[in-house]
Amino acid sequence: MTAGPASSDVLVVDGVVRRFGKLTAVDGVSFRVAPGETYGLLGPNGAGKTTTISMVAGLVRADAGTVRVMGEAVGPDKIAVRRHIGLVPQDLAIYPELTARENLTFFGRLQGLERRDLTRRVGEVLELVGLDERADGATKEFSGGMKRRLNIGVGLLHRPALLILDEPTVGVDPQSRNAILTSVEALSVEGMAVLYTTHYMEEAERLCDRIAIIDSGRIQAEGTRDELVRLTGGIDHVRLTGSGDVDAAAAALGDLRAVERVDADGQVLLLTVRDASSAVASLVTGATGAGMSLSDVEISRPNLESVFLHLTGKALRD
Known part of the structure; x- marks a missing residue:
């Protein structure tokens, strides 16, 4: 450089x-x-x-x-x-x-x-x-x-x-x-x-x-x-916790343009989302519209640990 x-x-x-x-x-x-x-x-x-x-x-x-x-x-x-x-x-x-x-x-x-x-x-x-x-x-x-x-x-x-x-x-x-x-x-x-x-x-x-x-x-x-x-591409992680039809919510959210990936874990949906701050309203609407009742929404933004992993393929403290 x-x-x-x-x-x-x-x-x-x-x-x-x-x-x-x-x-x-x-x-x-x-x-x-x-x-x-x-x-x-x-x-x-x-x-x-x-x-x-x-x-x-x-x-x-x-x-x-x-x-x-x-x-x-x-x-x-x-x-x-x-x-x-x-x-x-x-x-x-x-x-x-x-x-x-x-x-x-x-x-x-x-x-x-x-x-x-x-x-x-x-x-x-x-x-x-x-x-x-x-x-x-x-x-x-x-x-x-x-x-x-x-x-x-x-x-x-x-x-x-x-x-x-x-x-x-x-x-x-x-x-x-x-x-x-x-x-x-x-x-x-x-x-x-x-x-x-x-x-x-x-x-x-x-x-x-x-x-x-x-x-x-x-x-x-x-x-x-x-x-x-x-440099990570603006990828955020969103955790939706709730009850109801979690599988239907996962399917609905997976069709949204901002969503890169959806993983269901019991009553929790783990989403990989591009620019979550702009997409969170549509995520909540999509999940509740599909029959999921939400009790918590948590957004994790990328940090320097994420950048290091993205650039080197290993954790900062490896």
Whole structure:
């Protein structure tokens, strides 16, 4: 897939390839991320997400293709460009014996922030990641989710143009996970470009302005959530539950143009329907007209899991 032109993009990845022996982990990946945009790489473990962001962060050299951040080439030997990049890896990179404030102050000094700006910036970051009330508590006493949020804070300190988040919610409880996602949602307010990798479709749907579905080292499709869902052909699933003449209702609904398939299961009809929101009135009318008394109508719209299955023939978490 080739990205289109856009001179103002923070990140431009063009045809990157990375091999490990005979294994091609990333195979011609291209995409762009604009200022204030959260761009998601969605795929199962082993799809090539972490290798891709390792090349974007300059930790791993691409065997082919190029990566540019703020117009500057990225690579292991390109030190200056790293001032534009904040990397939040899966593994925690904080000191448990220090407080949250002390951790941020330590890393801020390593990043070259001057004392006056550093004090102000530490306060801003603590508030942004929701740790301002626990700023002076020992990090070793933090929950897993709080440690993850502090890890994100370290990556934010130097105001990078691009923040890279690699599976930031792995291994945390649902409450902590929601707090992390809330913190990430606030980043676009600062105009920061965010590259977010995940294998959780609900995270991609919630956070990302655009999403690339990646599998076997290649981008299979890219677009907004709605653009990707349209790749399934607009097929929805409708569940009609009731009593009466279910078989007659199945026969009647099967003749409707919008209905692709009808399966009867006891007192339930399972329908595959094109654009169910427009067809639901005719479905209800057809079923009741054929002698079925309805007690429940449930519509399931396609999601990113459906798109992944449609594109790759396997489930997202396979």
